[in-house]
Amino acid sequence: MEDCIFCKIIEGKLDSEKIIETANSFAFKDIHPKAPVHILIAPKRHVERPELLNAHELEDMFNTSEEIAQILGVKDDGYRLVFNVGKHAGQEVEHVHLHLLGGRVAKSMF
Ligand code: DGP
Numbered sequence: 001m002e003d004c005i006f007c008k009i010i011e012g013k014l015d016s017e018k019i020i021e022t023a024n025s026f027a028f029k030d031i032h033p034k035a036p037v038h039i040l041i042a043p044k045r046h047v048e049r050p051e052l053l054n055a056h057e058l059e060d061m062f063n064t065s066e067e068i069a070q071i072l073g074v075k076d077d078g079y080r081l082v083f084n085v086g087k088h089a090g091q092e093v094e095h096v097h098l099h100l101l102g103g104r105v106a107k108s109m110f
Pocket of ligand 1: 005017032040083090091093094
């Protein structure tokens with residue numbers, strides 16, 4: 001999608017610190033990290049809500065998350081995976097993305 005910042009990153013038109021790219025996903029460092037490890041995993045296709053992801057994209061995003069956790073050394077201690085959906089969740093970018101946060105003990109969300 002033309003005016004989508006994440007589509008531009010995925011297409012290489014905007015710089016990012018890429019971690020991994022697979023057939024369906026593109027993973028890169030969050031520009032405003034909220035944890036020592038903060039990676040965004042986005043589907044390559046422009047999808048605006050998680051329920052519109054297809055099974056291949058979902059499987060790929062979760063497999064990619066696990067691979068990133070392994071590569072960046074947070075798998076054993078654990079990490080958080082978060083989708084922000086809509087305004088009350090503070091979603092800023094309308095191209096679905098999974099946040100992977102790790103590298104420190106997370107505060108309880110509840
Ligand atoms: P969300 O609130 O779930 O929509 O998260 C959007 C995240 O995207 C936010 O943590 C900051 C990050 N972000 C926004 N613009 C850019 C960018 O141009 N490059 C990178 N690497 N991250 C971005």
